[in-house]
Amino acid sequence: MPTTALTNEALSANDRITYVALCIFANRDGLCYPSRATLMKYTGLSPRALTRSVANLCREGIISATGRAGTSSLYKVASIATQAIPTAAAQENAAGGIATQAIHDSVINTSVAEIIEIFNKALPRHGIGNAREVAQIIKKSGHAREWYIRLFREVSKRPFLCGQNDKNIYFPLSFLLREAKSIIDGKYLPWQETAAAAAEYIQQGGI
Structure with a gap:
């Protein structure tokens, strides 16, 4: 910054x-x-x-x-640098792949504000969590908005992530982004549906 x-x-x-x-x-x-x-x-x-x-x-x-x-x-x-962030698409383009710089720019310009707005509409009870981490993950990931829409849809299908656990925890965006791959792949979190373990994770600063 x-x-x-x-x-x-x-x-x-x-x-x-x-x-x-x-x-x-x-x-x-x-x-x-x-x-x-x-x-x-x-x-x-x-x-x-x-x-x-x-x-x-x-x-x-x-x-x-x-x-x-x-x-x-x-x-x-005004002081934000405009230097491009390398993504898989850009690397493929540099190596002679089919990706184009136009596609790269379109993906990168998915703003943090846009994703948070989509998140708040899809999962209004969850909260942002660590805002700085959320911004960093979104800016570095290179995912288009459709990927986030899919993620939030998958989260909504998992009661454990949406407050239906013995701690009434609604997992925040920062946590969901870190666990995105396992969520999209249809897998539960490493400690399954044990909210006690989730609560311990939160207390340790994991979220």
């Missing part, structure tokens, strides 16, 4: 946490469009404080914000 905003003495603590939240959602081009409700949830700021912080970040040239009728604003974090 760029440190320019974090060391800018003209910015308040609220401004900096707003900047961090936008960085979490931004794709490799620095673009994101989280709703105000989402930003307030991540930052803990009131509507007025959030508006002030966004204005301050724009004033300092750290972000730009473009209002869009009937939907969330489009933000651009």
